[in-house]
Amino acid sequence: MPRDVPLSNGNLLVNFDAAGQLRDVYFPYVGMENHTQGGPCRLGVWVDGVFRWADDPGWDRDLKYQPDTLVTRIRLVHPGLELALETTDAVDMSANVLIRRIEIHELSGRPREVRLFFHHDFRIMGNAVGDTAYYEPQRRCVLHYKLRRWFLFNGAVPEIAPAGIRSGIHQWATGVKEFRGAEGTWRDAEDGLLSGNPIAQGSVDSTVALHAVTRPEEASVVYYWMAAGTGFEEVAAINRAVVARGPEDFLGRTRAYWELWVDKSEWEFGGIPGEVTGAFRRGLLVLRTQIDNRGAITAANDHDIIHFARDTYSYVWPRDGALVARALDLSGHFENSRAFFDFCHKAIAKEGYFLHKYNPDGSLASSWHPWQGKDGKQLPIQEDGTGLVVWALWNHVDRYRDVEWMREKYRGLVASAADWMASYVDPETGLPHPSFDLWEERYGVHAFTVAATWAGLVAASRFAWRFNEGNLAQRWKSAADGIKSAADRHLYRPEWGRFARTVTVGGNGEVDADGTVDASLYGLWYFGMYPPEDPRIIRTMESVRERLWVRTDVGGLARYENDPYHRVATDDARVPGNPWFICTLWLAQWHIARAGTAAELAPALEILQWVARRALPSGVLAEQVHPYTNSPLSVSPLTWS
Known part of the structure; x- marks a missing residue:
């Protein structure tokens, strides 16, 4: 399957496939150590008791970048769910973090609770032997690690009050995958509820959820991010910066950086279409x-x-x-x-x-x-x-x-x-x-x-x-x-x-x-x-x-x-x-x-x-x-x- 949308800062490269799923995560070298080995890290939606993954055939998809930058403009519409998702994704220009901004557009005409599920099918350093996935309660996030490769997964939903965002996932599950009949925690997500299992080791995956309330008159926004580093303190520092400054700051500066980069030379295109x-x-x-x-x-x-x-x-x-x-x-x-x-x-x-x-x-x-x-x-x-x-x-x-x-x-x-x-x-x-x-x-x-x-x-x-x-x-x-x-x-x-x-x-x-x-x-x-x-x-x-x-x-x-x-x-x-x-x-x-x-x-x-x-x-x-x-x-x- 092609990689429709790659994003990178030269240390962290991520690829999204035609369904808008995260498929490849390379770090700390571009092209070396694919920590997912091409397996899908699924994006799922639960609403009104119905669950659909992003690769469900009911979605209409449009995967593009914003003009002249390495920031995405991905639109997923599901007529059956009466929902549209618009995602803005970027690997930060400097920090090794993938930021995702998901707008939820309500097409049913009524307010509803929507739960977004983010699945992490990692094989750190190219294999699933000896990985650990665990929930960390202080930061309300999930981490995966092996040796000197660490990944932190967190998110936030903006508050209605002016206080900004409150970070932390709402549900989580860690578990064993592809061993003794276990498919993985992504199956646990399909009823809209996750087990809350706090730690797993070996061949493991994890799934986290963020909840939002939709309104017909305006889009609801959910933020999700994945920090990559060589130790806990490194990914924790990135998480701290995203929480303190807000995900929009990282998206905005990355958008501006690549707009400047691509315009480094002044081009005379003449009559070229x-x-x-x-x-x-x-x-x-x-x-x-x-x-x-x-x-x-x-x-x-x-x-x-x-x-x-x-x-x-x-x-x-x-x-x-x-x-x-x-x-x-x-x-x-x-x-x-x-x-x-x-x-x-x-x-x-x-x-x-x-x-x-x-x-x-x-x-x-x-x-x-x-x-x-x-x-x-x-x-x-x-x-x-x-x-x-x-x-x-x-x-x-x-x-x-x-x-x-x-x-x-x-x-x-x-x-x-x-x-x-x-x-x-x-x-x-x-x-x-x-x-x-x-x-x-x-x-x-x-x-x-x-x-x-x-x-x-x-x-x-x-x-x-x-x-x-x-x-x-x-x-x-x-x-x-x-x-x-x-x-x-x-x-x-x-x-x-x-x-x-x-x-x-x-x-x-x-x-x-x-x-x-x-x-x-x-x-x-x-x-x-x-x-x-x-x-x-x-x-x-x-x-x-x-x-x-x-x-x-x-x-x-x-x-x-x-x-x-x-x-x-x-x-x-x-x-x-x-x-x-x-x-x-x-x-x-x-x-x-x-x-x-x-x-x-x-x-x-x-x-x-x-x-x-x-x-x-x-x-x-x-x-x-x-x-x-x-x-x-x-x-x-x-x-x-």
């Missing part, structure tokens, strides 16, 4: 939710993908991160890209390359790339990641003149990577040695990787010239020139009139080319190895457009011919694969790069509108969309998208 500029601004904000404050740019944090491969996308791929960092630099958010380069400086191997992927804390992540190949030892790497980090770093420093910050990275990151890339070349072909492709499926010499390696070496040579190291600059530039000459000889295939996506070198030195049309061929011009108007590039990109465009009513560009990943259509010649947002946008970038007039930008604008219209109502972009229904496929949101 509002649906596209709105998608751009929303894209920046959603992008930020997936980035940890210590520099990790995670690929995606939709935990449901674990059911497909028993792993997630909650990792840092150097390639993906470098491309995101470049986008952040172009949008003026250089602090976030700088933190990413700091992360990379710490992560790079002493030999000068990046491994497959990394955890958000910088440790080496899981991998399916082997160290042993059919010909013996091999590196389990995607070389494009090494090249693109150096390429993105040069563009960052060239744009922002971040010279003092850059000084230590020149030797430890740039020179180390450039020396390795210059040496990791097949002397017979002049191309880089094999590595895994950007899709992580094939081992060989790939056009995208060749272009990224060339770009990294050129960027390193520019660094060296600026640091007055001409010998190094010439060495790295010569290595780049040699790779480009080899690409001319081996990657370009005159018999096809276009470039191959991959070549493999046999034991006898013969080069075998893979003619599959692949959207990643855009890298040949995007990173500067060839101009976009080169006739060979034009023929290559025209092949990409003609053979990868999905010819259903949905449209969009597939990754490559006969792409099997999450494949929907197996016998439909109109569908070479599911449409991907990133691949479709690469085609838009080519149209932009070639345009000489406003009219020639029209195809790119059509693609941008295509993207905006296929986002979720919240503005979130998935990895792929269904080729017949437009519904999101795979993870959502995908940071790269």
Whole structure:
């Protein structure tokens, strides 16, 4: 299930699903330690003796953000209950707390008691072994903890008198779940009354309730918050601040912060339609939710993908991160890209390359790339990641003149990577040695990787010239020139009139080319190895457009011919694969790069509108969309998208 609404401050990331339920809680790193493991933390309503959870099919739902901020505007309407809920949710800009403001709109025309139930299905630090949940009477709240991870759940209902709010939950239950037939305390809520059990340990959950009296003439308001910390005193201090200052103070300052953040640069949008500029601004904000404050740019944090491969996308791929960092630099958010380069400086191997992927804390992540190949030892790497980090770093420093910050990275990151890339070349072909492709499926010499390696070496040579190291600059530039000459000889295939996506070198030195049309061929011009108007590039990109465009009513560009990943259509010649947002946008970038007039930008604008219209109502972009229904496929949101 997609994650329709992510909220984050760079330490605490929470995701809401299409039903408005809390599904993921990452802390203290974005993308690491999902304390719910994707299980639903249910929201329930009791009124007139009838109970409904938020995932009940009787609800009409509209999940959006407020404009230009990371504060939600979620509306849930249940005609059967004659109630509407409007929630305003935010993870505070600074404090590690999720604040929820729930307006209850009475549609029955009469006052009634309404009870809201908040369920907490936690598996702290990724498992349900040894958790504790307990009611704390002094603060009238419930806490969950294990080791150095603590979560405090509390709420308040505004008083009619001017005294403000009175904090504390009205009902609670803690209990065992998923053990010896126990489903959890959420079942206890369905009669509108909770047991009041004060403590449970092991595989546990909890549910709390807040009561309100509705009035037809005005909305009733209930506040709920979840504080996260590394100890009791930390979460207690956050709770104390929310009670003292009021939840509205936290919501207001967070709303203002993100409005200021997204407007950091002054943009001249000209005649670009509002649906596209709105998608751009929303894209920046959603992008930020997936980035940890210590520099990790995670690929995606939709935990449901674990059911497909028993792993997630909650990792840092150097390639993906470098491309995101470049986008952040172009949008003026250089602090976030700088933190990413700091992360990379710490992560790079002493030999000068990046491994497959990394955890958000910088440790080496899981991998399916082997160290042993059919010909013996091999590196389990995607070389494009090494090249693109150096390429993105040069563009960052060239744009922002971040010279003092850059000084230590020149030797430890740039020179180390450039020396390795210059040496990791097949002397017979002049191309880089094999590595895994950007899709992580094939081992060989790939056009995208060749272009990224060339770009990294050129960027390193520019660094060296600026640091007055001409010998190094010439060495790295010569290595780049040699790779480009080899690409001319081996990657370009005159018999096809276009470039191959991959070549493999046999034991006898013969080069075998893979003619599959692949959207990643855009890298040949995007990173500067060839101009976009080169006739060979034009023929290559025209092949990409003609053979990868999905010819259903949905449209969009597939990754490559006969792409099997999450494949929907197996016998439909109109569908070479599911449409991907990133691949479709690469085609838009080519149209932009070639345009000489406003009219020639029209195809790119059509693609941008295509993207905006296929986002979720919240503005979130998935990895792929269904080729017949437009519904999101795979993870959502995908940071790269």
